[in-house]
Amino acid sequence: METRITLKELAASLNLSVSTVSKSLNDSTEISPITKRRVTELATLKRYVPNNMAQNLRGKKTKTLGIIIPNIFSDFFAEALSSMEEQSDKRGYNIIISFTNDSLEKEIECINKLIHRRVDGIIISPTLTESQFGSSTHLNKLSEYNIPLVLFDRILDNVACDKVGLNESLLAEEATLDLCKLGCKKIAYFSNISNTSIGNQRISGYSDAIKKIKGKKQIINFHKIDLKISLKHLIGTNSIDSILADDGLSSILIVKSILELGYRIPEDISMLNFSNGIFSHYLSPSLTAIDSKPIEQGKIAVDILIDRIEDRLSPELLDFRLEVSLVHRESTRRLVPSI
Amino acid sequence: METRITLKELAASLNLSVSTVSKSLNDSTEISPITKRRVTELATLKRYVPNNMAQNLRGKKTKTLGIIIPNIFSDFFAEALSSMEEQSDKRGYNIIISFTNDSLEKEIECINKLIHRRVDGIIISPTLTESQFGSSTHLNKLSEYNIPLVLFDRILDNVACDKVGLNESLLAEEATLDLCKLGCKKIAYFSNISNTSIGNQRISGYSDAIKKIKGKKQIINFHKIDLKISLKHLIGTNSIDSILADDGLSSILIVKSILELGYRIPEDISMLNFSNGIFSHYLSPSLTAIDSKPIEQGKIAVDILIDRIEDRLSPELLDFRLEVSLVHRESTRRLVPSI
DNA sequence: CTGAAAGCGCTTACAG
DNA sequence: CTGAAAGCGCTTACAG
Structure with a gap:
């Protein structure tokens, strides 16, 4: 069933080596323009698509973030998630999203799954239970795997990682x-x-x-x-x-x-x-x-996580608290102007 | 920075071959109980986690579904997505979620990205533009890559694939x-x-x-x-x-x-x-x-997709339309009972 | 019961 | 400019 074409097959059809084909596709300066053209043409024709799994296996990075939130039924999380997705996309990262429905058990499972999948980093808004009882060993163990973590919105004191939220x-x-x-x-x-x-x-x-x-x-x-x-x-x-x-x-x-x-x-x-x-x-x-400001918060969380992954941050952990504002509407009295 | 332990290192520490360690970890019957125990003990101690990338590279399946929906700001999509996530998890699949915000361009990008990532299948609720003008070549091309597709909620006639929605x-x-x-x-x-x-x-x-x-x-x-x-x-x-x-x-x-x-x-x-x-x-x-019934619809979409992936379905494409019901509340008049 | 070897699909030094 | 070779981390026939 899986009949997607590989580099090797491409190379065979072109009477070239795998290395040459790979370099051509990656637009390496080593390769002659004529060869490059031949390669890319056939690749397009045959609908060649590189296998991310193989690429990642070599590169050691998966360009994937794990995002764990309780649910998406509040506007806050829905907007934050939407914004995280957008920003990850902009910076070239994929995301794997999990919902815990505030079950600590599911959260622990999620974390384990993300470790297996070798995500480059994780953003989490932990369950309420956890925020009540503070049993966060599964979060703290991420540092042992060198997986950067950003705590989002529901911030815990007993986890040492970057944090984004409100005061x-x-x-x-x-x-x-x-x-x-x-x-x-x-x-x-x-x-x-x-x-x-x-x-x-x-x-x-x-x-x-x-x-x-x-x-x-x-x-x-x-x-x-x-x-x-x-x-x-x-x-x-x-x-x-x-x-x-x-x-x-x-x-x-x-x-x-x-x-x-x-x-x-x-x-x-x-x-x-x-x-x-x-x-x-x-x-x-x-x-x-x-x-x-869920949109802003989501964006900042992703930026901090990716910056941390790509080692653009100084080692001190960030604790970012956004300034927010009140939106006055009909449900509160008008201020009577004093004369 | 990435210091996660590999099979090879594990094998070296144990004075065993990589094959034996691998088999032990996979609980193969070929291996003696004593060896198994030695291996699992050290694996736990060293926090060994298998590399999914490598496993998938061999197995040819990624156990990952792509889910593309316009947004999560309506309760319908939020609940459907939540249900898809749950059902995928139950059946042992990961999901990659993308939001198009009803941009056809973003949808096309998403599809391409998912092809690269070698997802085993895709569920999509297409953009409104697409449903207006029916330019669905990017969806139809999925069949050329042998990637099963399920059209969800916003069903298009010009795409040949399994469908889940309402009448x-x-x-x-x-x-x-x-x-x-x-x-x-x-x-x-x-x-x-x-x-x-x-x-x-x-x-x-x-x-x-x-x-x-x-x-x-x-x-x-x-x-x-x-x-x-x-x-x-x-x-x-x-x-x-x-x-x-x-x-x-x-x-x-x-x-x-x-x-x-x-x-x-x-x-x-x-x-x-x-x-x-x-x-x-x-x-x-x-x-x-x-x-x-977003919950039911989401679950069904996932089940159909996975069944299709795992080849448990007859070749005819499904067009599943859920029966739904009215919920009467305050905004409509009561029926005056006729005597 | 254990291990050597091949191979999944790629990239990248290295040699020519 | 092109190619042979090694290796990413795993699994699985195959041999012993």
């Missing part, structure tokens, strides 16, 4: 202070990812901000409550005037509940969330959100 | 008839993808249904109108009582416009759309939609 704590603090600036005084954080490293950083940033504005800390674990009942109580007792939410999905549910309870956004409650996905644009009301 | 025409017809059954009489189709093969099939199915119910055909090209003005006019003049929309995004915009115009869904206008994405679930009102 989640600072971000949460700024978001909280922003709500305050817009006139909110009772700001609750509905956390959807508590107990993870990112979740904890956000909580810490939120807490710092609340302390600064001398407010009352109200951290609500999204998974542990009956949303509608909680909201009814919180708003009814005038305990909150604004909500900081983790992701698009929880925002949607919160908005839906608030509206169904008969309250208005932003008049009664302001909403701000960490995910600037397509939801935030198109929901009614549209949501003020933190633009975490 | 878009039937689907559109049934959706239209369903609206009719729910009491709608003036059904407009807001097409977001006219001029593509899928778009045309849907239009034809919609047209058939309209003919059956003796209604008036109203096909509106989503891109060519000012949405709000059009809707105001159509609803104001009582020209439509229901809308069939292509995808999630256009549905959102339509819903938003209708609500802003002060009309109610489904009381004034019923909405049904072809995309059962997360939007359809969570929008207020939630949207009645066609469940196109």
Whole structure:
């Protein structure tokens, strides 16, 4: 079935040696223009395609990156992945993509598979479990195989490698202070990812901000409550005037509940969330959100990884934290201009 | 930098031949248990990992599939891709994923790259341009390389290969008839993808249904109108009582416009759309939609491709069209039970 | 039970 | 300018 033509067959048809044919195809200066032309012509005619496997076997590099992310169901990961693919392509690298669905077991399997496939480097956004319990031996072992690793978005402290992400704590603090600036005084954080490293950083940033504005800390674990009942109580007792939410999905549910309870956004409650996905644009009301720049982050992660692979970086490990900005939309009150 | 241990080094340390070590590692029955143990112990200790490149070079198969899709920003493709990844993994295949962003040029590049990489097979959902103009020489040439191809979701007639998708025409017809059954009489189709093969099939199915119910055909090209003005006019003049929309995004915009115009869904206008994405679930009102079963479709595409690769299929090409169903939600009227 | 040898398809010193 | 030879890391007939 596999009938693709090889260098050897090409050489035979041309009455040339394999070396000459190979050099011709690689446009080596050693070869005469006439021979080159003969070779390339036949190669085109016979649809010769070099065997990457053989080339890589000699070259020791596979020009392939492994990318491991939890899923592509959030806009953040979808856009980040898309951007990584584009940038890898631009720099001449292929990618092998795996999704863990936040299963640590699958993540470990993936890592092993990528080692087997001899990828030149790996970008990973680890599972939440891992970020909770920090059992990252499978990541740390990559250095023993000399496979560069870039930790993306979900950054772990116990892994020594290049890192690309956000300053989640600072971000949460700024978001909280922003709500305050817009006139909110009772700001609750509905956390959807508590107990993870990112979740904890956000909580810490939120807490710092609340302390600064001398407010009352109200951290609500999204998974542990009956949303509608909680909201009814919180708003009814005038305990909150604004909500900081983790992701698009929880925002949607919160908005839906608030509206169904008969309250208005932003008049009664302001909403701000960490995910600037397509939801935030198109929901009614549209949501003020933190633009975490997945496109830029993805590109940077790929660039750092390839630079590391190609030895263009100084040995110190990078810890790149992107500056991000708030996108104000309908879900938060306008700032009343002071005269 | 690359210091991974090879069979040869392993053999040297053990005072064995390369063949014996190789066989031991592959658990061959030729080798004595004692030797096997010695070998595997040292291999583990030294973290030996076989070089896939070399293995593939001998075996002629790469156990790798190429997957080319336009993007992962719709829930459909995201879920389909996720499912393909899972199924490939289950069956022992790796995948290389590329996104075309609906650029035919990028698609052609991808195909060439995958040929170079000697993938065992390819699944593709072609660009819209291609589905409009049908210039598919780059797809047809795959058969010359003996690379099996599965056309996914966006199915072209001019490519001879296995196909997995929906019966878009039937689907559109049934959706239209369903609206009719729910009491709608003036059904407009807001097409977001006219001029593509899928778009045309849907239009034809919609047209058939309209003919059956003796209604008036109203096909509106989503891109060519000012949405709000059009809707105001159509609803104001009582020209439509229901809308069939292509995808999630256009549905959102339509819903938003209708609500802003002060009309109610489904009381004034019923909405049904072809995309059962997360939007359809969570929008207020939630949207009645066609469940196109991306998970199942993705799995089937992978299974067919691998079965084709492994020669488990009869030579006739498959054209698999999945049965799908409507999911009724808030955006369409309830059926009034007849007594 | 073990090993020497050939070969997968390429590239690249080296020789002529 | 062309070619013979070695070698990338493996597997698998074949011989012993």
